[in-house]
Amino acid sequence: MSAVRDDLHAELHAERGFSSSEIWRAAEARLDWPIERGLNTAHECADRWARDRARLAMIVRHPDGSSDRWTYAELARTSSRLASAWKAAGLVRGDRVASLVNQQVEAFIGALAAWRSGMVYVPLFVGFGTDALVQRLNGAQPAAVVVDYRYRHQLADALPLLTVDPQIYTVAGQAGRGLVKGDRSLWAEIDGHAPDFGMVETAPSDPATLIYTSGTTGAAKGCIQPHSMILTIQPFIRHTWAFTPDDMFFTGAAPGWSYGLYTTGAGPMSLGIPRVVYSGDFDPAAWLRIFDEEQVTYIAAAPSALRRLVPLAQRRGISSSIRGATSAGEPLDAPLAQAWMELTGSMIQDGYGQSESAMVLANLADPKKPDMPGALTVVPGFDIALVDSEGVEQESQGVLALRNPEYQGATGYLNRDDLWKARWRGDLFLTGDVVRRDDDGRYCFVGRDDDLIVTSGYNVGPSEVESLILAHPGVAEVAVVAAPDPARGSVVRAVIVLNGTVDRQQVANEVTVNVRDNLGRHAYPKIIDYVEELPRTDSGKIKRNELRQQTAGVRQ
Incomplete structure (x- = not known):
């Protein structure tokens, strides 16, 4: 030195x-x-x-x-x-x-x-x-x-x-x-x-x-x-x-x-x-x-x-x-x-x-x-x-x-x-x-309290993505969360409830293009899963923690 x-x-x-x-x-x-x-x-x-x-x-x-x-x-x-x-x-x-x-x-x-x-x-x-x-x-x-x-x-x-x-x-x-x-x-x-x-x-x-x-x-x-x-x-x-x-x-x-x-x-x-x-x-x-x-x-x-x-x-x-x-x-x-x-x-x-x-x-x-x-x-x-x-x-x-x-x-x-x-x-x-302090007084990041998604260093607000996905005529409900990814740290995952009017592959293709074109390539869902209903609390709020803990499905 x-x-x-x-x-x-x-x-x-x-x-x-x-x-x-x-x-x-x-x-x-x-x-x-x-x-x-x-x-x-x-x-x-x-x-x-x-x-x-x-x-x-x-x-x-x-x-x-x-x-x-x-x-x-x-x-x-x-x-x-x-x-x-x-x-x-x-x-x-x-x-x-x-x-x-x-x-x-x-x-x-x-x-x-x-x-x-x-x-x-x-x-x-x-x-x-x-x-x-x-x-x-x-x-x-x-x-x-x-x-x-x-x-x-x-x-x-x-x-x-x-x-x-x-x-x-x-x-x-x-x-x-x-x-x-x-x-x-x-x-x-x-x-x-x-x-x-x-x-x-x-x-x-x-x-x-x-x-x-x-x-x-x-x-x-x-x-x-x-x-x-x-x-x-x-x-x-x-x-x-x-x-x-x-x-x-x-x-x-x-x-x-x-x-x-x-x-x-x-x-x-x-x-x-x-x-x-x-x-x-x-x-x-x-x-x-x-x-x-x-x-x-x-x-x-x-x-x-x-x-x-x-x-x-x-x-x-x-x-x-x-x-x-x-x-x-x-x-x-x-x-x-x-x-x-x-x-x-x-x-x-x-x-x-x-x-x-x-x-x-x-x-x-x-x-x-x-x-x-x-x-x-x-x-x-x-x-x-x-x-x-x-x-x-x-x-x-x-x-x-x-x-x-x-x-x-x-x-x-x-x-x-x-x-x-x-x-x-x-x-x-x-x-x-949210962070955790260890016995040596050092701090470890636990998660974002507001569910912000960080992918490849970029911040993605779930509500921005959800609003575009919900605009699709085949989507009844959606929740957007982070899914782990070895290369990017996290990627955007969309969990969708269909209304039965549009084929799921068509929904996936059109949702991907819409979000990518309107928010950016960093924000479109790399994973899209389909469920019959979203998990919710008694008050009707989506249980995002439960969705994050689930095994993600098909990557786009």
Whole structure:
């Protein structure tokens, strides 16, 4: 271990003796601006590091083997140009800008431009179908949408159903591919404006991002993340990944979700850490090649991706530069953790968080006790409790709650103060997730209290899927639950009661297509079972636990 890493670990161990308040004062002291002046995410993630004009921020590797390298100075100037273009187009502070792009630099140029302008960035997952996009765009009411040409057709399907008429900025392909009449070319707009837009001074509590999270009832909730989110995520990054200036960080997390946008994106950027992303579809061979060619030292990926990567790496080898990896979004199983240890000599560090709370549990770097897969420690800065639904503390298992958080991932839900207030019991914020504390004081995830399904790192709200299935004329009732899957952690399973008017195979085929097209490939039921009736309680509620315990049937 280098002297720099030794010094960092000593510093982290000292911090772990701090009170929560002391942790946050130390985090505030690392900001470039005094917290009393304000906090702007774009300044912390780009402009502060742009003083060193050669400092590398991001490498984008493409399937054809080419790459783009971006310094912090280039990101700062380019996002300033885009902010100037938006100002000229009439966008103002407080407007929302949605973004339907994937692992590409435009995701962060757009976010930085919005944040520096005092606008609110609205990331969208590129796998969303029409219904999911319409729901989120009508909720967010964006003044503009940035869209990559590969997903322009998805936006086109949603536009006739919108209650808002946003300006559209398309990342065009070769020879203007993907541009539709009326669109503005994102890069033409950037190139046509000067980098003269400064930095709006925003308060830590001012909204920076509106990200939609799935629930089990009703529409997806718009989670309001403030500019202080960039500060909230830093203790996790520092104490878990323990980056030094020599690290090269590879992330496979999509920027349409909070984990990809903040935890593995803006968070490392705020600490001046260079990142590598791959712009193509998941390809383990390409990942292994990039690890070697870019001398990647640390990897962030969902367990489902690592499960596909490990067998190939066992045959071909993996770069000796790799010192660690992290996973989140779905359970980390012991066989995968052991296989990775045998392959690299390092463990996969696990983490738990939500858009509403940020990352609050993790395998910390250089732990005092040996780590175990799935057994996590509280991230410094957070005070947690295990409680029942009324907020009464439980001894060893209960709903994970944050006690009087000084900083957390969100300040509320858009236009749903009632739902936000329902998450609180006095000074306790209930995450809705059940965890168990072992005798050593470590925490293990048990399940989601609201039946949210996590598949390949993506969240799926059962009610969204159920509403589409119930729209089929052959379906009388349906319940959607998670079913275990060795590759994805979990998959979506639909248990259907037919009404006898349509053949079951036709129902299966049409339901699969409908959900896939309207919610996304991550959300359609990979398993469909048929029953005469759904198990219910005396009060008529579906016994989802009973369904989850049943053996699943036919995979689609």
